[in-house]
Amino acid sequence: MEVSSSISEGALRLSVFFGIFLVMALLELAMPRRTPNRVKSRRWLTNLAIAGIGAAVIRLMALLAVPIAAVAAAAWAQSEGWGVFNQLDWPGWVEILLAVILLDLAIYGQHVASHKIPVLWRLHKVHHTDVDFDVTTAVRFHPVEIALSMLWKIVVVVALGASPWAVVLFEVILNGCAMFNHANFALPLWLDRIVRVILVTPDMHRVHHSIHRFEHDTNFGFNLSVWDRLFNTYTDQPRDGHVKMVIGQKNHLNDSPTRLGWSLRLPFLPSQRSDEDQN
Ligand SMILES: [Zn+2]
Ligand SMILES: [Zn+2]
Numbered sequence: 001m002e003v004s005s006s007i008s009e010g011a012l013r014l015s016v017f018f019g020i021f022l023v024m025a026l027l028e029l030a031m032p033r034r035t036p037n038r039v040k041s042r043r044w045l046t047n048l049a050i051a052g053i054g055a056a057v058i059r060l061m062a063l064l065a066v067p068i069a070a071v072a073a074a075a076w077a078q079s080e081g082w083g084v085f086n087q088l089d090w091p092g093w094v095e096i097l098l099a100v101i102l103l104d105l106a107i108y109g110q111h112v113a114s115h116k117i118p119v120l121w122r123l124h125k126v127h128h129t130d131v132d133f134d135v136t137t138a139v140r141f142h143p144v145e146i147a148l149s150m151l152w153k154i155v156v157v158v159a160l161g162a163s164p165w166a167v168v169l170f171e172v173i174l175n176g177c178a179m180f181n182h183a184n185f186a187l188p189l190w191l192d193r194i195v196r197v198i199l200v201t202p203d204m205h206r207v208h209h210s211i212h213r214f215e216h217d218t219n220f221g222f223n224l225s226v227w228d229r230l231f232n233t234y235t236d237q238p239r240d241g242h243v244k245m246v247i248g249q250k251n252h253l254n255d256s257p258t259r260l261g262w263s264l265r266l267p268f269l270p271s272q273r274s275d276e277d278q279n
Contacts, residue, residue: 009168012168012172013168013171013175016175020175020176020179021135024135024179024183027185028135028184028185030185031185032184032186033185033187033203033206034132034243037247040134042255042259043130043131043257045260046260046263047130047136047137050143050263051140051141053264054139054142054146057146058147061147069154070150070153070154070167070171071164073154073167074164074166075164077158077162078163078164082158083160085098085160085162087161095163096163099160100169100170102156102160103156103157104170104174105227106153106156107149107153108221108222108228111124111222112220112231112233114145115216118271120145120148122266122268123144123267124145126140126145126263127140127142127145128249129248129249129256129257130247130248130257131247131252133184133209133247135179135182135183136182137209138178138179138183139179140263143264144267173223174223178222180201180202181205182202183202184202187201187202187203197225199224200219200222200224203237204219204221205219207237207245209248210238210240210246210247211247211248211250212239215235215238215239217233219233219234219235
């Protein structure tokens with residue numbers, strides 16, 4: 001079935017996004033894990049505005065060049081017979097499962113690169129300067145990072161020959177998992193232990209938002225927790241504890257990250273990475 005031009009695909013993505021967002025926001029109100037450092041209103045407006053601009057950039061890219069969206073790229077690869085899975089005759093569900101797992105590995109790799117390569121870190125740092133950690137942090141990615149991320153996904157999708165439905169499924173899961181593992185709600189510890197065997201939990205990903213570099217350079221996974229264990233980048237718990245640990249980046253523990261203009265300009269401001277290296 002043609003997915004790239006389907007209205008239901010967009011409706012599915014939007015309803016899953018708003019549904020999970022609402023559930024996470026309510027859980028944060030009902031059973032918060034930490035007391036927020038800042039009032040929510042301005043942070044939320046800024047984070048959601050950054051997400052809106054990112055979504056608009058992707059739409060613009062799609063308008064300028066039709067196949068420039070991961071799903072369209074998948075449909076194109078399929079029609080041209082490109083990519084590994086389009087050469088194989090494996091059952092559809094096996095290819096979809098493998099594509100979703102391998103796309104997750106690709107995003108893990110991209111995330112590691114975003115921390116190690118200075119120019120990528122400049123963009124990705126916008127995500128890490130959030131001074132609190134909640135469901136809106138999940139969508140706080142600089143629009144240029146969103147665009148680069150889409151290009152990387154297209155390369156992987158075409159190389160794999162992932163089907164359009166595998167890509168839709170992956171993107172919906174990635175979106176949902178990101179909102180879940182950034183949510184500031186107290187998942188019972190026993191449940192965290194069980195879920196963490198497979199998926200990245202809020203307690204696991206919160207370590208990745210620590211002010212300490214030895215912690216924020218670990219737990220890179222977004223969906224599956226296996227990659228961090230496999231590649232030895234796993235930190236079980238934060239040194240200072242979940243309630244006391246400081247979230248954000250040294251030099252930016254102020255109100256600046258709650259401002260939209262500052263957040264968008266940050267990648268182009270003079271770098272202060274050398275200071276952070278001391279953490
Ligand atoms: Zn990161
Ligand atoms: Zn994060």
